[in-house]
Amino acid sequence: MFNVSFLFRTFFLLWKAVPVTLLITVISLVSGVVLGFLIALSRVHKVKVLSQFSAVFVSFIRGTPIVLQIMVVYSIVPSFLNGIFIAAGSKVNVFELNPIYYAFIVFGLNNAAILSEVFRSALLTVSKGQLEAGYTAGLTYWQTYRMIIIPQALTVAIPNLCNATVSLIKNTSLAFMMTVKDVTAVAKIEASYGYNYIESYLDIFVIYIIICSAVQVLFRKWEKKQADYKKVSRA
Template structure:
């Protein structure tokens, strides 16, 4: 074991870790693709206090907030194969569930977790839009969907963007826990490379740098989009 850092390994493994970025981005994109509409819909049920759905959303958010995401990963990664095995056995389906790519479990876990986060993001953002604007939209002949698409959502997005950015960055960082499902993302690739010579310090530095660069780029993209949305910001804001 060397006394200092192995700079050659540090350099080489940086690109190994970088090769896990596509998987990280795919998981992030799919999770957001599912979580954004689901979170927005459930936020509306909370805003409008729809009896059963409002209560469901409250319990759902409390459950996700109250349990570590690593526990959610272990539950899904262990329980889903058992459930699928029992279903396949019952209906004589010849398929080994343990051959399923772990990325599918990642889609389930991170979509489930991010939806709960976005429910609260959208709920708080929608609450800032004056209810009178919806009534004014109806008075000029706009339907509910037209009013939300043209007036309510753009204004709510202005308020929601900082929290959406935070939720996305946190989601990207949370995908590092995908190693627990053998997901070939940034962390697992760097750690596997480190196993040969026990260069874990260098591997963790590389992981740190890759996530720092990736999250900084995402934050920059959100800031650009936030500037585009500034035209919807109320004059007195």
Template sequence: MNLQFMSRTFIACLKGIPTTLIIVSLTILISTPLAILVGIARYKKIKVLHQILSVYTSFIRGTPSILQIYLVYNTVPSMLAIFLKNIGSEVNVFDLNPIIYALIVFVLNITATFSEIVRSALMTVDKGQYEAAQTVGLSRLRTYQRIIFPQAIVSAIPNICTLIVGLIKMTSLAFAMTVQDIMAIAKIEAGNSYNYIEAYIDVFIIYFVLCILIEAIFKRIEVRTKRFKFQTAT
């Protein structure tokens, strides 16, 4: 066990944390409104749209993330290059930051999973509350904004925590798209000296700490929202 290499690689891998957090933050930011719309559409079982979205979520959740990455990374740039060429654009898509392609994969993946969390959370709210809100004259938007969503969010917090922890771990696959994240830095460092075990231990420690921190944050959020959950239950 080369401890000197491990400590040096650990410090180098820390430089990849901002990239990982940027990918996670942007993915959640983009996926959240999309997941809410998809979740509501599936909850309301809107004709045709419900079937299309069901196929989409089933496909995303039923295929490996690494396969989705290779599919997007190997097809999207080529298709985009052909499209830009046809419209006379001189933009070189192969010079684009690979984080863009990582975001495409992760947004598609997280939107599908998050939408199921939204749908199941909406199902935990008593439909009588929606009917009561309509009776007192609240619009559909106000009903969801003031009554339905606040209660749904409370019940969805544990699943959202699991989703974000899973996303953090999923970003370790971004190295397959040449994104310079934690895993990519570790593999580069290990490739120079073949100390892969030490490098992977460093990666393990970093991801473990990140996930523990996220779980601790959501634990505090869950404790704070218990009062609201109790009030709505009574």
């Protein structure tokens, strides 16, 4: 029978786990932005070896389910490393590592692959003449990118960056597979006591709707601000 009191009690309880979900999102997003941008640069400028390796990495991440990536990082890799440490006579126990670090790795790498394509497509919209113009003005490679190319590419990338961030937030619901006590994990634990899974899933649904909607509002404001800046710079 549907338990309304459980629904409301669990809803407010789950908000205590929201910081864990947001922490995974922020760390994964930041690491994904940095790594994704570097991958995009290597592919845009066709850096030897690195561009080929980046292409393989992106294809692997985008071509495999994130559940499989979680299984590899959380189960196979620690067991492999533990075997190496034991063989080396080390007392390091990789299984004592906080599982949230595995979540950072999985979602960070997954997000990096997705964002690399976002940044690559955005950078390709900026003409090569912009880089040459920066050199003519006496700017270095990085100064040209920071002051000329990135601001233009960012305007194009914001909508896709928003989509990637929202997808990342939703994907973090799989962190419970790594025993991370995020929103989904807490909801499943609470539901298990009285088999109130319908109520718990409704709570999860509403919480993620609220978080994702808030993120989309922030990105829309950022996009509008960036568009206004672009108009002013053109004027």
